[in-house]
Amino acid sequence: MRLSRYFLPVLKEDPADAQIASHRLMLRAGMIRQQAAGIYSWLPLGWKVLKNIEAIVYQEQQRAGHIPMLMPTIQPAELWQESGRYDDYGKEMLRLSDRHGRDMLYGPTNEEMITDIFRSAVNSYRDLPLTLYHIQWKFRDETRPRFGVMRGREFYMKDGYTFDLTEDDAKHAYNRHLVTYLRTYERMGLQAIPMKAEGGPIGGDYTHEFLILADTGESGVFYDARIEDIRLGDRDIVYDDRAQCQGVLDEFTSLYARTDDTHDEDVFAGTPAEHRREARGIEVGQIFYFGTKYSDAMGATVQGPDGKPVPVHMGSHGIGVSRLVGAIIEASHDERGIVWPEGVTPFHAGIVNLRQGDAATDSACEGIYAELTKEGLEPLYDDRDERAGAKFATMDLIGLPWRITVGPRGVQNGKVELTSRRTGEAEEMSPEQAVARLKDIYALIV
Numbered sequence: 001m002r003l004s005r006y007f008l009p010v011l012k013e014d015p016a017d018a019q020i021a022s023h024r025l026m027l028r029a030g031m032i033r034q035q036a037a038g039i040y041s042w043l044p045l046g047w048k049v050l051k052n053i054e055a056i057v058y059q060e061q062q063r064a065g066h067i068p069m070l071m072p073t074i075q076p077a078e079l080w081q082e083s084g085r086y087d088d089y090g091k092e093m094l095r096l097s098d099r100h101g102r103d104m105l106y107g108p109t110n111e112e113m114i115t116d117i118f119r120s121a122v123n124s125y126r127d128l129p130l131t132l133y134h135i136q137w138k139f140r141d142e143t144r145p146r147f148g149v150m151r152g153r154e155f156y157m158k159d160g161y162t163f164d165l166t167e168d169d170a171k172h173a174y175n176r177h178l179v180t181y182l183r184t185y186e187r188m189g190l191q192a193i194p195m196k197a198e199g200g201p202i203g204g205d206y207t208h209e210f211l212i213l214a215d216t217g218e219s220g221v222f223y224d225a226r227i228e229d230i231r232l233g234d235r236d237i238v239y240d241d242r243a244q245c246q247g248v249l250d251e252f253t254s255l256y257a258r259t260d261d262t263h264d265e266d267v268f269a270g271t272p273a274e275h276r277r278e279a280r281g282i283e284v285g286q287i288f289y290f291g292t293k294y295s296d297a298m299g300a301t302v303q304g305p306d307g308k309p310v311p312v313h314m315g316s317h318g319i320g321v322s323r324l325v326g327a328i329i330e331a332s333h334d335e336r337g338i339v340w341p342e343g344v345t346p347f348h349a350g351i352v353n354l355r356q357g358d359a360a361t362d363s364a365c366e367g368i369y370a371e372l373t374k375e376g377l378e379p380l381y382d383d384r385d386e387r388a389g390a391k392f393a394t395m396d397l398i399g400l401p402w403r404i405t406v407g408p409r410g411v412q413n414g415k416v417e418l419t420s421r422r423t424g425e426a427e428e429m430s431p432e433q434a435v436a437r438l439k440d441i442y443a444l445i446v
């Protein structure tokens, strides 16, 4: 993409109403525009990051064999009356009526709808286990929408639903989701710690939230610092291997880690004092096992091995896809702007032309642009007739992890500069070497 033809409405000044770094930087970098409280347009740069995060979520669900689909945003009230949540959900639910006066709602989550789909089509235990998920917009009329996309009213969520014959099977589905989520967050450059949490309006008392430690987080957390040393990494996971998935859950949940909803001072006292931490965190996902809560209420049964109908054991598993855009920025920025991890960056590298209009410099930039594109990488070429300082400031603000700087003097000597946004380190090399280096860097990003 050439910057002269792109739509990147960056702001020079800090917006007055943004209290935290990610909100401020998303507005300044032209990623989002607020349309109403907690409701945003995703401008081109923001949309690209959102889609990159969605792609990682999708790939990790594929790896585990979970099945993607798409349910609508608007739902009929009847399903929620069946489960009893139509009244329970209260003012957080956006209620609508259509031209025939039928009660509808903008879905805050999809347990009822997926249970309805399940009961209409699945009759036998032989069709289990089943994991269906979608990535769709949700609406919750939050009392205090704030911090930009972190606590929106409209937000983008991955929500997956598991159907199993027994509690044991459902617990395996739960463990499997925990593993997929750990991988998903690590690929985004994040460390998300699973913490014992509360079921809230979704239900059940067997649930973990995934939290990223950040001073600006909305949740209070208590944990054993040794958990910060554990990584899933690139170990081979066989998602059908129950013992292996259980082992990962045990490894990640045996040290104390709880949100303030479930925190217990007496239990915490069992952690050596030097490892005890109290901090704040951003909740980027939650997994739930709630047994037969919805299948009982909505009559979702299958014929068991003995021919008798049994209610299915269910769980639901969510990732805050749009919230993650903000959470990644909270975890990765500096005073000049965003620093994207390679796994989610909107463009792989920026090309900065220091003397636009100089034939040799222009042609070197065009050459690098063509070569990167040929390698399957997507560069953002700043081809505007601007001062070098302004071009650098824009690149720093939007946070592309790598910048190739091309100037007339370097070009004469066959050299360009490759700069890391994270460390600021710059290295002179030939254009071919710069392209090869970027190719190698991105080849390592699974």
Ligand code: 5CA
Residues within 6 Å of the ligand: 108, 109, 110, 111, 140, 142, 149, 150, 151, 152, 153, 154, 155, 156, 157, 158, 159, 160, 202, 283, 284, 285, 286, 288, 316, 317, 318, 319, 320, 321, 322, 323
């Ligand atoms: N049905 C279950 C699991 S799919 C569910 O809705 N879980 S949830 O309520 O915990 O939401 C899943 C994730 O969505 C949360 O962990 C959080 O990361 C994200 N989320 C929830 N509310 C908001 C919001 N108002 N703005 C942005 N993201 C949100």
